[in-house]
Amino acid sequence: MDELDKKILNALQYDFPLSERPYQVLAEKLDIAVEELWNRVSRLMDEGVVRRIGASFDSGMFGFSSTLAAVSVPPEKVETAAAIIGEYPEVTHSYQRSDEFNIWFTIIAKSEGRIEQIIEQIRSALSLDKSQVLNLPVKRLFKLDARFRPQGGFMADEHRGDCRC
């Protein structure tokens, strides 16, 4: 990954042009040929550095409900729990974290009722107590900016998972 790749990654993460020829617009902004830009973007996608070009919505403005939920499961049940939770199309992210509440997941669904239903189904499938489940909807948003400036040199293929705090 060279300097131009980094410049491209920065530009791609900001507002992707709403234009019939978005890469043409970006290439002009970066002052490079559109072929050069497209070749590099294709490569960054092939390498998995760019997962996809995606759109982020204010789901509430479209009438959807969302939440952050967590469950506390014994270590030997993490895999089963992850599979059960991951099966719901309404679950968009799920992570194993270093806490008594060890699986955290986000849900976007058509209503709060559906969210409660999903959480209840998961709780019952895992035979968990009510105290082993959290449902934590947002009250206020302070920042949402999942853009990352490429760091110097070091590239991890995945999370190292050796962080103990």
Add this chain to the structure above:
Amino acid sequence: MKEQQSGIEKRILAVIQEGLPGSRTPYDGMARRVGISTRKLLEILKQWKQQGKLRRIGAIVNHFKLGFSAGAMVVWKVEPQHVEEVGQMLAGFEQVSHAYERDTTDNWPYNLYTMVHAGSCEELLSTVKRMSKACGISQYKVLTTEKELKKVGPRYITQ
């Protein structure tokens, strides 16, 4: 008329939630799948952008591959009257990608949430210490990311 409009909106959401096609003219492919012209699609997306319904279109990167190998959700217990001030302060750290206030429960007293990213574990922890010092909140917990179990784009339309 109104109903027709929302039908188009629904179809756009259903198509765009999968991400833009990896082509040089991604909106053309999307518009075809929605069944409207590219111009119409761009017009609606621009309108959504203006209304704040569309936050951003852009690359979703694999941040581990960009050198952010350590990540954690740091949860803070903040007195209600200080949430606004502390939230703004923590959000100001460039290592923080997300900052939210959330409901609390009987068994979970933390009300402020920050996602923190760093190149190493040491760097992550020293950043969190600086954050704690800056906002004067000592009741916090670092929940490091041990494993990504699932990550897809938001699915709005699931039927």
